[in-house]
Amino acid sequence: MATLTEAPPPLTPTAAETKPPRRRGRLTPYLLLLPGLLWLFVFFALPMIYQASTSVQTGSLEEGYKVTWHFATYWNALSEYWPQFLRSLAYAASATVLCLLLGYPLAYLIAFRAGRWKNLVMILVIAPFFTSFLIRTLAWKTILADGGPVVGALNSLHVLDVTSWLGWTSGDRVLATPLAVVCGLTYNFLPFMILPLYTSLERIDGRLHEAAGDLYAKPWTTFRKVTFPLSMPGVVSGTLLTFIPASGDYVNAELLGSTDTRMIGNVIQTQFLRILDYPTAAALSFILMAGILIMVTVYIRRSGTEDLV
Amino acid sequence: MKTTDNSGDVRLSGISKTYGSFTAVHPLDLTVPQGSFFALLGASGCGKTTTLRMIAGLEEPTSGTVHLGDQDVTALPPYKRPVNTVFQSYALFPHLDIFENVAFGLRRRGIKSVKKQVEEMLELVQLGEQARKKPHQLSGGQQQRVAVARALINHPKVLLLDEPLGALDLKLRRQMQLELKRIQTEVGITFVHVTHDQEEAMTMADTVAVMNAGRVEQLGSPADLYENPQTTFVANFLGTSNLIETEVDTKSGDDIVLKAGGGKLLLPSERCAAPATAGGRVLIGVRPEKISITHADDAGTITEGRNRITGKIADASFIGVSTQYVIDTPVCDEFAVYAQNVERDGRLVPGADVVLHWNPAHTFGLDAAQDIDAGIEEEAV
Amino acid sequence: MPVVNWLKKNLVVIAGLVTLAFLLLPNVVVTVFSFNKPKGRFNYEWQEFSTDAWKDPCGVADMCGSLSLSLQIALWATVGATVLGTMIAFALVRYRFRARGVVNSLIFLPMAMPEVVMAASLLTLFLNLGAQLGFWTILIAHIMFCLSFVVVAVKARVMSMDPRLEEAARDLYAGPVQTFVRVTLPIAAPGIAAGALLAFALSFDDFIITNFNAGSTVTFPMFVWGSAQRGTPVQINVVGTAMFLIAVVLVLASMAIGNRRGKRKA
Numbered sequence: 001m002a003t004l005t006e007a008p009p010p011l012t013p014t015a016a017e018t019k020p021p022r023r024r025g026r027l028t029p030y031l032l033l034l035p036g037l038l039w040l041f042v043f044f045a046l047p048m049i050y051q052a053s054t055s056v057q058t059g060s061l062e063e064g065y066k067v068t069w070h071f072a073t074y075w076n077a078l079s080e081y082w083p084q085f086l087r088s089l090a091y092a093a094s095a096t097v098l099c100l101l102l103g104y105p106l107a108y109l110i111a112f113r114a115g116r117w118k119n120l121v122m123i124l125v126i127a128p129f130f131t132s133f134l135i136r137t138l139a140w141k142t143i144l145a146d147g148g149p150v151v152g153a154l155n156s157l158h159v160l161d162v163t164s165w166l167g168w169t170s171g172d173r174v175l176a177t178p179l180a181v182v183c184g185l186t187y188n189f190l191p192f193m194i195l196p197l198y199t200s201l202e203r204i205d206g207r208l209h210e211a212a213g214d215l216y217a218k219p220w221t222t223f224r225k226v227t228f229p230l231s232m233p234g235v236v237s238g239t240l241l242t243f244i245p246a247s248g249d250y251v252n253a254e255l256l257g258s259t260d261t262r263m264i265g266n267v268i269q270t271q272f273l274r275i276l277d278y279p280t281a282a283a284l285s286f287i288l289m290a291g292i293l294i295m296v297t298v299y300i301r302r303s304g305t306e307d308l309v
Numbered sequence: 310m311k312t313t314d315n316s317g318d319v320r321l322s323g324i325s326k327t328y329g330s331f332t333a334v335h336p337l338d339l340t341v342p343q344g345s346f347f348a349l350l351g352a353s354g355c356g357k358t359t360t361l362r363m364i365a366g367l368e369e370p371t372s373g374t375v376h377l378g379d380q381d382v383t384a385l386p387p388y389k390r391p392v393n394t395v396f397q398s399y400a401l402f403p404h405l406d407i408f409e410n411v412a413f414g415l416r417r418r419g420i421k422s423v424k425k426q427v428e429e430m431l432e433l434v435q436l437g438e439q440a441r442k443k444p445h446q447l448s449g450g451q452q453q454r455v456a457v458a459r460a461l462i463n464h465p466k467v468l469l470l471d472e473p474l475g476a477l478d479l480k481l482r483r484q485m486q487l488e489l490k491r492i493q494t495e496v497g498i499t500f501v502h503v504t505h506d507q508e509e510a511m512t513m514a515d516t517v518a519v520m521n522a523g524r525v526e527q528l529g530s531p532a533d534l535y536e537n538p539q540t541t542f543v544a545n546f547l548g549t550s551n552l553i554e555t556e557v558d559t560k561s562g563d564d565i566v567l568k569a570g571g572g573k574l575l576l577p578s579e580r581c582a583a584p585a586t587a588g589g590r591v592l593i594g595v596r597p598e599k600i601s602i603t604h605a606d607d608a609g610t611i612t613e614g615r616n617r618i619t620g621k622i623a624d625a626s627f628i629g630v631s632t633q634y635v636i637d638t639p640v641c642d643e644f645a646v647y648a649q650n651v652e653r654d655g656r657l658v659p660g661a662d663v664v665l666h667w668n669p670a671h672t673f674g675l676d677a678a679q680d681i682d683a684g685i686e687e688e689a690v
Numbered sequence: 691m692p693v694v695n696w697l698k699k700n701l702v703v704i705a706g707l708v709t710l711a712f713l714l715l716p717n718v719v720v721t722v723f724s725f726n727k728p729k730g731r732f733n734y735e736w737q738e739f740s741t742d743a744w745k746d747p748c749g750v751a752d753m754c755g756s757l758s759l760s761l762q763i764a765l766w767a768t769v770g771a772t773v774l775g776t777m778i779a780f781a782l783v784r785y786r787f788r789a790r791g792v793v794n795s796l797i798f799l800p801m802a803m804p805e806v807v808m809a810a811s812l813l814t815l816f817l818n819l820g821a822q823l824g825f826w827t828i829l830i831a832h833i834m835f836c837l838s839f840v841v842v843a844v845k846a847r848v849m850s851m852d853p854r855l856e857e858a859a860r861d862l863y864a865g866p867v868q869t870f871v872r873v874t875l876p877i878a879a880p881g882i883a884a885g886a887l888l889a890f891a892l893s894f895d896d897f898i899i900t901n902f903n904a905g906s907t908v909t910f911p912m913f914v915w916g917s918a919q920r921g922t923p924v925q926i927n928v929v930g931t932a933m934f935l936i937a938v939v940l941v942l943a944s945m946a947i948g949n950r951r952g953k954r955k956a
Binding site for chain 2: 852854855857858859860861862863864865868869872873876877879
């Protein structure tokens with residue numbers, strides 16, 4: 001797990017001297033592990049099994065459900081909701097790319113250029129967390145309001161013409177369009193990109209920049225050949241920490257979007273909490289989980305960042 | 310050395326330590342007398358630190374017993390042993406200030422009024438001013454002294470030092486060596502000191518045990534180890550030795566006559582650590598500073614009865630107090646000779662033919678079955 | 691062209707500050723609109739300045755109740771997750787045991803899982819068991835998803851701890867319990883505190899998992915969610931602003947104290 005959740009900045013500069021775990025009491029480790037792992041097993045792993053079983057059940061709320069190995073539920077769910085799946089992936093991917101583009105300069109600024117303002121900037125990145133994210137997401141309704149200054153500016157710059165042509169916005173509106181949802185996702189998960197990026201940039205020895213400069217690399221070349229490759233662990237964990245929650249999110253689509261921007265999270269939530277079609281909801285949730293796990297595994301393998309667990 | 314009180318004796322009987330299939334320490338018997346300064350010397354991985362940790366109780370021996378005086382402490386946990394340790398890189402508690410670090414052991418033993426003792430101890434190590442600082446605010450040398458104070462305040466029977474000076478630079482290390490020696494003389498308790506620095510072991514300790522691959526190669530006073538090494542490892546690890554392979558010719562009186570490269574060399578019988586039978590092979594050694602170097606033209610001036618070897622100077626480096634020569638000889642192509650710069654002979658330059666000669670009493674004999682280069686690469690400090 | 695050169699040199703700083711502005715803009719809006727006096731039910735458009743909401747923060751039905759419920763849940767979830775997570779972290783770093791891979795994945799997976807999946811599957815479990823949804827199911831869920839984050843935070847700290855410190859304590863007459871209380875715990879404390887803080891923040895602000903498993907119980911995030919449909923009272927912005935200010939002041943104060951202490955000792 002070294003890379004994926006390096007969210008809290010390193011607390012001490014102590015040399016990480018990792019000695020192989022020692023053996024003392026034979027039972028002690030199991031006693032220490034037992035309560036927590038039992039909790040995770042009963043309330044995380046077991047529910048997954050229940051969910052898998054629910055997804056192949058048939059029946060109704062009144063008569064009860066039975067396991068009938070009804071795999072058709074998966075097929076039906078996919079054929080009915082594939083647009084929402086695709087949309088979720090597209091929105092989450094766009095938000096991840098935007099987070100990387102926006103987050104990298106800020107992480108770089110904190111790591112190398114902030115000087116004595118470093119702590120203050122760091123606090124400003126984390127502080128919004130303390131205001132409920134729902135309240136902050138609602139604020140975007142005000143910011144992107146029809147006829148507001150942001151929309152007005154975009155309109156007069158003819159940006160909205162381009163985005164409408166691309167299908168990201170419609171007419172003079174930003175709210176209730178894909179752009180608003182992606183903007184909300186980007187905003188909400190940006191800190192999860194910045195913190196791991198900062199952690200991995202922070203570890204880079206500043207002298208490497210000087211060495212690269214000394215070896216006739218221009219600043220941009222230095223970045224491309226030295227800084228960016230060295231920050232890859234941060235990029236990988238940042239993109240994962242952004243993409244995974246974004247793909248399952250339904251809050252932004254609900255608050256900032258419309259019925260045309262519904263993501264798979266919205267569908268699962270509706271099926272579970274309003275329509276009460278448990279098998280379909282469980283199947284959708286299972287597909288989402290499997291999809292994410294496969295993508296994450298492939299991504300980690302390909303980016304060559306081992307030591308994630 | 311031995312006093313009537315032997316409660317500070319450390320007696321190891323047949324202790325060994327194995328990790329799976331790896332044997333860190335082979336069964337070992339060792340007695341460190343009360344009040345002595347004892348050094349365990351060896352390269353990293355030779356088992357010296359494991360031995361120390363078994364005395365401290367931080368490592369459980371696979372076999373054997375540890376006695377402090379007459380008490381068997383093998384089964385006692387570290388916090389019940391009257392032994393304290395100065396750890397490598399000190400292990401000072403980062404969350405406590407210097408005062409509390411030093412007071413730690415006293416407080417754990419339930420002593421309430423620690424102020425006076427701690428202050429005295431900090432005075433002893435000249436850190437009275439720093440009592441309320443945190444460890445990271447001190448220099449390396451100061452941290453080292455805190456570590457010593459923290460251990461000594463408990464009046465242990467034995468003080469264990471695990472590479473206590475390893476993290477210091479050369480100059481500070483020399484200074485701290487004298488300091489530690491002073492403290493040891495002052496408090497008079499047994500010190501067991503682990504180090505890989507042969508010079509450090511020789512300056513500080515009364516007795517040195519040279520360890521190699523989990524075994525004690527040789528034990529003795531520094532001078533004894535240096536003058537009479539019993540194995541090639543000790544000969545090479547402590548200082549430099551010129552080792553020559555020879556064949557035993559005859560025994561005449563107290564001397565053994567050896568053949569090497571066509572010449573004859575003498576070796577006193579009592580300085581031969583290996584059985585010498587006529588026709589058998591023996592390794593002989595001589596320290597570089599024992600050898601005199603004379604230009605071949607003056608060979609006639611050399612007194613009779615000295616061992617001699619002819620050769621050609623391959624390299625000469627001027628060191629200041631001495632000049633170090635490397636001589637190409639028929640018996641050994643890199644013969645080292647250190648000559649004091651008293652009267653320098655201008656003819657002794659690379660290429661010059663020379664005669665090397667030394668008093669046979671400075672020759673030592675070793676078992677020829679050993680690796681002639683043992684201990685050489687590890688010598689680097 | 692000095693201006694172009696200056697821009698070139700500071701491009702990354704400018705871009706970083708733009709991102710920072712993007713991050714902080716909603717908080718500015720939340721603060722400004724806490725002084726609004728909206729017409730109608732929704733507080734999305736500026737009308738006129740008013741301090742009514744600040745004078746009567748609990749003037750909205752159920753809001754302060756949900757806030758106090760959220761605080762209670764966050765508190766207990768923090769305690770639970772910190773205790774369980776710290777135990778796991780110590781076991782992982784300090785001991786050898788079987789099935790390490792399984793243990794690691796069981797800790798890693800909750801962090802790599804979209805919340806909605808965990809929320810839905812947990813609800814399936816509770817429905818199957820016939821559990822009464824409410825305070826306890828929320829608490830169980832929160833401890834579950836906070837646990838892994840505590841493990842990671844504590845583990846990082848314990849791993850960077852020199853094992854010789856504990857040996858030194860044992861060497862200096864501290865038994866196992868004393869060693870743990872006097873040395874291990876104080877040194878691991880910053881990691882445990884970081885984990886606990888993270889758990890508190892995650893629990894207090896959680897919406898998705900809570901929404902699935904709360905039944906008819908309403909936490910503060912759920913109150914906000916509901917109000918987005920029914921009408922947003924200005925008091926929500928008051929709470930948001932107050933929380934932001936308290937957090938910033940606390941952090942700045944702790945930094946100032948740390949600074950002064952550092953200076954005095956140096």
